[in-house]
Amino acid sequence: GAVVSQHPSWVICKSGTSVKIECRSLDFQATTMFWYRQFPKQSLMLMATSNEGSKATYEQGVEKDKFLINHASLTLSTLTVTSAHPEDSSFYICSARAGASYNEQFFGPGTRLTVL
Amino acid sequence: EDQVTQSPEALRLQEGESSSLNCSYTVSGLRGLFWYRQDPGKGPEFLFTLYSAGEEKEKERLKATLTKKESFLHITAPKPEDSATYLCAVQAMNYGQNFVFGPGTRLSVLP
Numbered sequence: 218g219a220v221v222s223q224h225p226s227w228v229i230c231k232s233g234t235s236v237k238i239e240c241r242s243l244d245f246q247a248t249t250m251f252w253y254r255q256f257p258k259q260s261l262m263l264m265a266t267s268n269e270g271s272k273a274t275y276e277q278g279v280e281k282d283k284f285l286i287n288h289a290s291l292t293l294s295t296l297t298v299t300s301a302h303p304e305d306s307s308f309y310i311c312s313a314r315a316g317a318s319y320n321e322q323f324f325g326p327g328t329r330l331t332v333l
Numbered sequence: 334e335d336q337v338t339q340s341p342e343a344l345r346l347q348e349g350e351s352s353s354l355n356c357s358y359t360v361s362g363l364r365g366l367f368w369y370r371q372d373p374g375k376g377p378e379f380l381f382t383l384y385s386a387g388e389e390k391e392k393e394r395l396k397a398t399l400t401k402k403e404s405f406l407h408i409t410a411p412k413p414e415d416s417a418t419y420l421c422a423v424q425a426m427n428y429g430q431n432f433v434f435g436p437g438t439r440l441s442v443l444p
Binding site: 261266 | 365374378379422424
């Protein structure tokens, strides 16, 4: 149980284009989903938290107009990197929490974004 | 300031050589401490949740313990497949449902 998938697993795009990353909870309903960014040999940095049907809450320093998050259903959240630039190249990981009674976060496999 | 640190930064063990990884935290109102394993290029894999001092959890060769200031992940007779980065994360009153992650310990187990 508690499986989270991400798609795509990797993507290469040209500077200025937008990229959408999907995060799905496969065997449970995720009331809350989280998006993280991870640089090589560094730990996870929380970008934003999203609750189903609500606007995402962004961490300080994360541009909400650049990183659009939509949590339209209890099993799907999307992260869109708009007008991507080389500095946006990173490993993006989502996680999901099953509900208020559960504190654990279950992580997806991550998406490697490379912006040329 | 709330902080989560892990030591050592990197650890190399021979197969069968037991050791412990440390996660120290200074947060107000600990709600939970979580251990994850992360393989290169993959998302973290959940291992344990600890809620109160004195609590212990075990899974195969791993055992996690918690005190009021730190947590230890003990690895008994490790195998090469235990090589990974081990992350601890803390959930505290100040952060609601969010986690604060430590920097991780990179473990290498040599055959």
